[in-house]
Amino acid sequence: MVNARTVRRLVSALALVAASAALPLRTAEALEIQRVVSPGGIEAWLVEDHKVPVIAVEFSFAGGASADPADKSGLANLTSDLLDEGAGDLDSQAYAKRLQDDASSVLFQVGPDTLYGGLRTLSEHQDSAWELMALALARPRFDADAVERVRAAVISEIRQSDSDPSKVARKAFYAQIFAGHPYSRDELGSVDSVSRLTADDLRGYVAANFCRDRLLVSVTGDIAPSALAPALDRLFGALPTSCPPLVVAETEPQHSGETLVMRRPMTQSILLLGEPGVKRADPDWFPAYVMNYVLGGGGFSSRLTEEVREKRGLTYGVYSYLYPYDRAALIIVNGSTKNAKAGEALALIKSEWARMAAGGITEKELADAKTYLTGSFPLQFSSSSATARLVLQVRRDNLGIDYLNRRNGLIEAVTLADVARVAKRLLDPAKFTTLVLGQPEGVATTP
Amino acid sequence: MSDSLLRLGIKRGCLVAAFALTLATTALPPSPAVAKGVYFPESFTLANGLQVVVVTNRRVPVVSHMLWYKVGGYDCPPTKSGIAHFLEHLMFKGTPSVGPGDFSKIVARNGGRDNAFTSFDYTAYFQNVARDRLELVMGMEADRMVNLRLTDALVYPERDVVMEERRQRTDDLPGDRLSEQLEATVFVNHPYGTPVIGWEHEIKGLTREDAEAFYRTWYAPNNAILVVSGDIDAAELRPLAEKTYGAIPARAVPERLRFEVPALTAERRIILHDSEIREPSVVREVLAPSYTHGDSDQAYALEVLTEIMSGGPTGRLNRSLVVDQRIAVSAGLSYNPTTRGAATLEVQATPVPGGEIGKTELALTAEIDTLLKDGVTDEEVATAKKRMLAAAVYARDSLQGPAYAIGMALATGRTIDDIESWPDRIAAVTTTAVNAAARAVLGAQGGVTGQLLPADATTAKGE
Numbered sequence: 014m015v016n017a018r019t020v021r022r023l024v025s026a027l028a029l030v031a032a033s034a035a036l037p038l039r040t041a042e043a044l045e046i047q048r049v050v051s052p053g054g055i056e057a058w059l060v061e062d063h064k065v066p067v068i069a070v071e072f073s074f075a076g077g078a079s080a081d082p083a084d085k086s087g088l089a090n091l092t093s094d095l096l097d098e099g100a101g102d103l104d105s106q107a108y109a110k111r112l113q114d115d116a117s118s119v120l121f122q123v124g125p126d127t128l129y130g131g132l133r134t135l136s137e138h139q140d141s142a143w144e145l146m147a148l149a150l151a152r153p154r155f156d157a158d159a160v161e162r163v164r165a166a167v168i169s170e171i172r173q174s175d176s177d178p179s180k181v182a183r184k185a186f187y188a189q190i191f192a193g194h195p196y197s198r199d200e201l202g203s204v205d206s207v208s209r210l211t212a213d214d215l216r217g218y219v220a221a222n223f224c225r226d227r228l229l230v231s232v233t234g235d236i237a238p239s240a241l242a243p244a245l246d247r248l249f250g251a252l253p254t255s256c257p258p259l260v261v262a263e264t265e266p267q268h269s270g271e272t273l274v275m276r277r278p279m280t281q282s283i284l285l286l287g288e289p290g291v292k293r294a295d296p297d298w299f300p301a302y303v304m305n306y307v308l309g310g311g312g313f314s315s316r317l318t319e320e321v322r323e324k325r326g327l328t329y330g331v332y333s334y335l336y337p338y339d340r341a342a343l344i345i346v347n348g349s350t351k352n353a354k355a356g357e358a359l360a361l362i363k364s365e366w367a368r369m370a371a372g373g374i375t376e377k378e379l380a381d382a383k384t385y386l387t388g389s390f391p392l393q394f395s396s397s398s399a400t401a402r403l404v405l406q407v408r409r410d411n412l413g414i415d416y417l418n419r420r421n422g423l424i425e426a427v428t429l430a431d432v433a434r435v436a437k438r439l440l441d442p443a444k445f446t447t448l449v450l451g452q453p454e455g456v457a458t459t460p
Numbered sequence: 461m462s463d464s465l466l467r468l469g470i471k472r473g474c475l476v477a478a479f480a481l482t483l484a485t486t487a488l489p490p491s492p493a494v495a496k497g498v499y500f501p502e503s504f505t506l507a508n509g510l511q512v513v514v515v516t517n518r519r520v521p522v523v524s525h526m527l528w529y530k531v532g533g534y535d536c537p538p539t540k541s542g543i544a545h546f547l548e549h550l551m552f553k554g555t556p557s558v559g560p561g562d563f564s565k566i567v568a569r570n571g572g573r574d575n576a577f578t579s580f581d582y583t584a585y586f587q588n589v590a591r592d593r594l595e596l597v598m599g600m601e602a603d604r605m606v607n608l609r610l611t612d613a614l615v616y617p618e619r620d621v622v623m624e625e626r627r628q629r630t631d632d633l634p635g636d637r638l639s640e641q642l643e644a645t646v647f648v649n650h651p652y653g654t655p656v657i658g659w660e661h662e663i664k665g666l667t668r669e670d671a672e673a674f675y676r677t678w679y680a681p682n683n684a685i686l687v688v689s690g691d692i693d694a695a696e697l698r699p700l701a702e703k704t705y706g707a708i709p710a711r712a713v714p715e716r717l718r719f720e721v722p723a724l725t726a727e728r729r730i731i732l733h734d735s736e737i738r739e740p741s742v743v744r745e746v747l748a749p750s751y752t753h754g755d756s757d758q759a760y761a762l763e764v765l766t767e768i769m770s771g772g773p774t775g776r777l778n779r780s781l782v783v784d785q786r787i788a789v790s791a792g793l794s795y796n797p798t799t800r801g802a803a804t805l806e807v808q809a810t811p812v813p814g815g816e817i818g819k820t821e822l823a824l825t826a827e828i829d830t831l832l833k834d835g836v837t838d839e840e841v842a843t844a845k846k847r848m849l850a851a852a853v854y855a856r857d858s859l860q861g862p863a864y865a866i867g868m869a870l871a872t873g874r875t876i877d878d879i880e881s882w883p884d885r886i887a888a889v890t891t892t893a894v895n896a897a898a899r900a901v902l903g904a905q906g907g908v909t910g911q912l913l914p915a916d917a918t919t920a921k922g923e
Contacts, residue, residue, distance in 0.1 A: 064519060116851040326621045351624065
């Protein structure tokens with residue numbers, strides 16, 4: 014009934030081209046990125062869009078949690094949490110009130126290699142927003158009462174994360190796979206280290222990291238280049254030109270086939286497996302990206318979901334990820350299953366790993382991966398902030414201002430042989446570092 | 461209450477983010493500059509009763525296609541808790557035209573992303589795709605509205621998946637176990653007291669026949685709402701809707717039962733101790749009117765109250781408990797009026813590390829007592845309204861946000877006029893109305909207080 018015939022026709026045609034042209038495809042004029050340079054020399058990449066009166070600014074300073082001194086873990090995170098807790102002549106409440114009255118928001122966030130900042134404002138309140146963000150970067154107050162309040166919140170967050178099994182598992186996994194390197198530490202730091210941080214430490218962090226040679230900026234929304242240029246100087250012009258170079262070592266994730274079982278009273282076992290992956294700049298990035306989609310990145314289109322969830326009902330979700338750091342690269346698998354099935358699920362994951370390493374993917378899998386990965390790209394431009402973040406990532410990864418237009422071509426160019434080569438190079442189930450949290454059956458810690 | 465269950469779960473971060481955004485946008489519509497309207501949707505109804513809504517956003521050539529059924533956890537028959545959610549999983553198991561498990565693969569192969577979620581009041585299915593693939597997904601969604609084919613071999617492994625979903629999302633998370641039991645205590649004699657995913661012992665007994673019966677009873681065009689947002693308008697959508705969904709005949713669908721929570725005047729306390737809890741927390745929940753249940757005029761006043769009490773760092777609860785008294789690391793009030801049945805209003809706090817839960821609860825109670833005694837000021841109301849109306853512009857800066865917000869509203873009994881007149885309704889809220897609503901809801905007897913405590917902590921009475 015209904016239009017079952019239409020459906021069947023489309024399905025059997027693999028629907029690369031929709032059967033009816035009732036809604037013609039618009040030539041996907043790719044987003045145009047403009048390079049804007051301020052009078053003071055600050056560069057931003059702008060996607061101008063006046064449809065909604067909103068402006069989103071996203072920026073980053075290189076040097077995230079991994080650059081925290083060994084005895085001061087959690088420094089970047091505590092600093093980022095305090096930047097919007099009072100600046101210039103405004104104390105914490107006065108600063109927050111100004112933002113809230115304008116319906117503007119600022120956000121700072123720390124990753125392993127980067128401190129990210131974000132600003133979202135209505136175009137009518139942009140002047141006030143530039144002023145507030147500039148104050149947070151150049152003149153944060155770090156008042157004693159704010160430092161103590163935010164310190165308590167971070168310590169509470171660290172302790173609360175001990176009650177969340179997935180966070181407990183992740184923390185233990187990174188500690189194990191990056192043992193001896195700053196990437197092994199949790200970005201929040203430990204209760205101990207956070208307790209010892211001082212306001213001088215926070216000021217030292219700002220002085221050592223907030224410089225123009227660490228800064229990248231992208232902007233999306235209701236602003237013309239001519240208005241953005243002077244705004245960039247208001248936002249970032251007060252920053253020093255350069256900071257001392259970052260000293261974080263390159264590292265190779267552990268890959269000696271070690272398994273660690275952490276006992277915890279739970280109904281499920283959480284499984285985390287990892288081994289060295291590819292960095293973003295690796296020439297094999299896109300072959301690895303396509304391989305990962307087929308292996309475990311593609312939800313219901315992935316082999317892991319098919320084998321572990323669809324065929325056997327062992328899990329609600331099992332996924333693989335490429336996780337490129339600036340100074341290391343991982344490929345990770347994450348899933349959970351009831352304790353009695355932990356050994357079986359692990360064996361299935363490893364067998365899919367071995368199958369991929371030995372045989373790569375099929376022609377149909379390659380074609381399906383390409384149509385998804387290219388076709389879904391525009392879905393990522395879902396809001397002003399999302400678009401600005403994407404453009405910032407292009408800058409972080411040094412991909413070039415024309416990258417958004419080249420990106421789908423790079424995926425189309427991936428061949429079966431490319432995927433087979435990268436699978437063989439990367440995947441070795443005997444070398445996984447494995448962490449299991451729960452009361453698993455059929456898995457034991459390696460001696 | 462708006463406890464929605466995504467089929468794929470938390471690991472598809474984009475979905476969770478999209479949903480969180482919608483919850484925010486539900487409360488935050490339009491620009492004060494644009495005096496009327498929020499999303500400016502177009503709407504029409506097919507001859508078979510399917511309501512269709514379109515929100516145009518031509519930023520990129522993509523669309524979000526969402527089909528909402530007006531059925532959910534609320535409508536599960538006795539002893540069959542979880543059947544609405546289980547059916548949502550099974551809707552991906554195929555028809556004579558689309559093979560088992562192929563639905564999502566076909567969407568992906570066409571560069572799209574799909575998923576589904578179940579709440580108490582509704583079940584929704586969506587695909588985000590390039591606009592030239594819209595007809596394909598509309599055809600497939602219409603197909604599974606009437607042609608679902610289930611076999612035991614497809615159904616029972618999926619029931620195991622749902623059990624894993626329950627373990628992952630509730631059983632191993634002490635805070636979520638407390639929430640589940642808190643709702644069960646608040647919603648006496650009411651389906652909102654039963655988790656959408658179902659109780660473990662009842663999920664285990666769900667059968668293929670149960671799912672088929674539920675499907676035949678509730679899935680019909682006249683019990684659904686289609687919302688499409690993105691690079692499309694009503695004139696472009698109508699012929700596609702006629703061609704796909706329009707071919708399905710209307711069918712009699714039962715009236716949904718009306719359950720009401722009886723007047724319960726006893727204060728109730730529930731305590732969950734767990735060996736994995738390091739930091740205690742306290743929450744108090746009371747029943748409240750929603751946009752469509754009880755004194756719905758109060759819903760708008762309660763939204764303004766929420767902004768005053770809990771809007772950002774300057775909200776009263778944060779300012780008092782976290783900044784001034786330094787007794788809590790977080791304190792807030794939350795309220796979601798987009799429910800078909802009674803809504804709830806919650807206040808919560810987490811003590812500073814090493815702080816006593818009893819003292820924190822007393823401070824929270826004292827803040828509420830002050831509110832009830834002295835009320836809010838004209839200035840607080842004016843500031844809150846101004847912020848809410850200004851922030852509403854962000855609601856349109858999103859592909860899927862408008863489709864979520866409109867689907868949720870219509871599926872819980874609101875109209876497009878209700879949604880679009882939100883700015884006027886907020887602008888009309890008076891100080892007197894906020895104080896009256898606060899007293900009616902927070903001053904009433906019969907709330908439930910829940911404490912989440914470490915295994916060895918002694919129960920701390922807040923009063």
